Amino acid sequence: MEENKKKSPYKNKAEKDALFEKEFMHLITPLYNFAYRLTFNEDDANDLVQETYLKAYRFFDSYEKGTNAKAWLFRILKNSFINEYRKNVKQPGKVDYQEVESYYNSDDIDEPITQDLRVDSVKDLIGDEVANALNSLDVDFRTIIILCDLEEFTYEEIAKILDIPIGTVRSRLHRARNILKEKLREYARNMGYNG
Amino acid sequence: MIKTITHLIHRLIGKKEHSYCCKNCINDLYLVLDGEAEQKQEEELLKHIEKCEPCFTRYQIEKSVKEVIKYKIQHKQVPPQLIHSIKEKINGII
Numbered sequence: 175m176e177e178n179k180k181k182s183p184y185k186n187k188a189e190k191d192a193l194f195e196k197e198f199m200h201l202i203t204p205l206y207n208f209a210y211r212l213t214f215n216e217d218d219a220n221d222l223v224q225e226t227y228l229k230a231y232r233f234f235d236s237y238e239k240g241t242n243a244k245a246w247l248f249r250i251l252k253n254s255f256i257n258e259y260r261k262n263v264k265q266p267g268k269v270d271y272q273e274v275e276s277y278y279n280s281d282d283i284d285e286p287i288t289q290d291l292r293v294d295s296v297k298d299l300i301g302d303e304v305a306n307a308l309n310s311l312d313v314d315f316r317t318i319i320i321l322c323d324l325e326e327f328t329y330e331e332i333a334k335i336l337d338i339p340i341g342t343v344r345s346r347l348h349r350a351r352n353i354l355k356e357k358l359r360e361y362a363r364n365m366g367y368n369g
Numbered sequence: 370m371i372k373t374i375t376h377l378i379h380r381l382i383g384k385k386e387h388s389y390c391c392k393n394c395i396n397d398l399y400l401v402l403d404g405e406a407e408q409k410q411e412e413e414l415l416k417h418i419e420k421c422e423p424c425f426t427r428y429q430i431e432k433s434v435k436e437v438i439k440y441k442i443q444h445k446q447v448p449p450q451l452i453h454s455i456k457e458k459i460n461g462i463i
């Protein structure tokens with residue numbers, strides 16, 4: 175957007191590298207886990223994370239100190255993922271207006287009947303069951319749950335990471351949670367808690 | 370009052386009903402759980418669920434689902450050689 179042709183603010187490369195590492199390297203665990211939950215493959219996750227850091231380094235000068243470093247890296251990683259793994263699947267950044275409209279115009283979009291999902295049975299689920307339920311969601315739904323519930327980004331940050339309006343963040347979250355609850359209910363039922 | 374009666378009738382005739390009383394409640398409920406609600410919204414919702422059983426139950430369920438996602442899912446350890454290789458690549462860029 176703005177022409178920013180200032181001279182490099184660093185004394186030398188060593189100083190720049192040290193700053194970069196200090197700012198970003200501590201975020202590698204959530205990034206790696208995000209990459210793994212997108213690809214389900216360790217090698218792909220490695221590649222995605224590495225590419226993310228190399229891109230971040232290339233754009234480090236345009237990164238404004240004080241902006242959320244984690245959200246910035248997540249956005250780069252998600253774009254890399256779309257470019258490389260979903261080329262033919264969906265146009266990135268394209269707003270699905272239908273998704274938002276159908277949400278705001280109808281009274282009850284696919285509201286499941288979840289009365290028989292009980293708090294106790296949710297709490298009794300083990301980590302693997304919860305992970306499996308999450309992993310079984312379509313990538314868009316999985317992503318939004320990861321960003322909101324696991325990584326605790328704000329709606330505004332999620333909107334920026336995914337290049338979608340906040341309205342879509344909310345409607346997609348709502349749908350994702352309904353599907354997730356159905357999956358959790360199946361696990362709970364298999365354990366015999368819910369008849 | 371009317372709502373309570375409706376609930377009772379639905380229960381008697383075995384009609385499946387929603388696990389909340391109105392769509393606004395669900396929207397507010399998510400805002401509160403996600404830390405996105407304004408203070409007034411939050412106060413109103415908490416006051417509402419004290420009196421509304423379906424919304425209270427729904428709130429508890431949504432809260433527990435959010436919590437198991439946050440606290441039960443195991444995180445994978447980052448391979449040490451990944452960190453090493455990233456640093457090496459970056460240091461090698463001129």
Ligand SMILES: [Zn+2]
Nearest residue numbers: 390394421424
């Ligand atoms: Zn209610």
